Amino acid sequence: MDVLHAISEMRGWSRTAGTGNRSLALVPTMGCLHAGHLALVRMARQSADHVVVSNFVNPLQFGPSEDYARYPRDLDRDNRLCREAGVDAVFVPDAGDMYPAGASVVVEETRVSSGLCGRMRPGHFRGVATVVAKLFNIVQPDLAVFGRKDAQQVRVIQRLVQDLDFPVRILVHPIVREPDGLAMSSRNVYLSPSERSRALCIRRALEAARVLFESGERAAGVLEPCVGEVLAVGRPDVVEYATVVDWDTLEPAGQIMRPCLLAVAVRFGRTRLIDNILLDPLNPAGIEPV
Ligand code: AMP
Numbered sequence: 481m482d483v484l485h486a487i488s489e490m491r492g493w494s495r496t497a498g499t500g501n502r503s504l505a506l507v508p509t510m511g512c513l514h515a516g517h518l519a520l521v522r523m524a525r526q527s528a529d530h531v532v533v534s535n536f537v538n539p540l541q542f543g544p545s546e547d548y549a550r551y552p553r554d555l556d557r558d559n560r561l562c563r564e565a566g567v568d569a570v571f572v573p574d575a576g577d578m579y580p581a582g583a584s585v586v587v588e589e590t591r592v593s594s595g596l597c598g599r600m601r602p603g604h605f606r607g608v609a610t611v612v613a614k615l616f617n618i619v620q621p622d623l624a625v626f627g628r629k630d631a632q633q634v635r636v637i638q639r640l641v642q643d644l645d646f647p648v649r650i651l652v653h654p655i656v657r658e659p660d661g662l663a664m665s666s667r668n669v670y671l672s673p674s675e676r677s678r679a680l681c682i683r684r685a686l687e688a689a690r691v692l693f694e695s696g697e698r699a700a701g702v703l704e705p706c707v708g709e710v711l712a713v714g715r716p717d718v719v720e721y722a723t724v725v726d727w728d729t730l731e732p733a734g735q736i737m738r739p740c741l742l743a744v745a746v747r748f749g750r751t752r753l754i755d756n757i758l759l760d761p762l763n764p765a766g767i768e769p770v
Pocket of ligand 1: 508509510511516517520625626627628629630653654655656657663664665666
């Protein structure tokens, strides 16, 4: 496995790897890898000849009061996990190379990024869209794999690719969970033991909504309060949102007549956790268990 730091090295590697029509998959990450990331790597391996993992804590997607400085980092462990998972190359760029002084162009999605996390984290999706556009230009992948845990990010990237004509196929992996149902996240390490056990209210709240939906309930105005009640049992410090939105537009849905997303963001202390389930009226029983 190759570990590449310079943008020019990465470009050269991709050019060689892509000869003879061999396909290349990119899995963008911010490191501190867990089984969720590795599931994305497996999906990438099944779909392409070569797999590149990018490992870059992107300063542009963190707000001034967010956790950029203390975001967990462990490059040696990440590289070992990538090697064991059969990754061909890891791209670990320097923040100074990605954003040299004087850089003044950003990429901004203007519709699906405005609600949910976009409202709570101004500038976050501009940072995401910008770094992903740069990674696509540098790595030149045929496909890229993202996790549905960050569902709004998936929609932003799908719009980015469609609207700016990136020749990259986007694959979406379902949410990977701990055995007790908490969605895996690099930020789970911040949780105290009490917060960790109270955080199970997220999974219970989504599960309660799923049961209601499967029994035929289609009104967001019924599902959302139900989610709120179950979340309250875990006494999160803040419930940022617990909302049903249309999967295409991410605008609030009244009745669930098309595929929708039930998305939740809560904070325990300084730790922000997000989770979601898809609600598809054409396949109500096909929802992944939470
Ligand atoms: P991150 O390192 O948090 O930026 O995540 C990198 C990629 O892994 C993103 O596409 C995430 O959506 C995905 N990811 C992170 N956690 C999970 C999870 N629990 N299940 C599925 N995908 C995940």
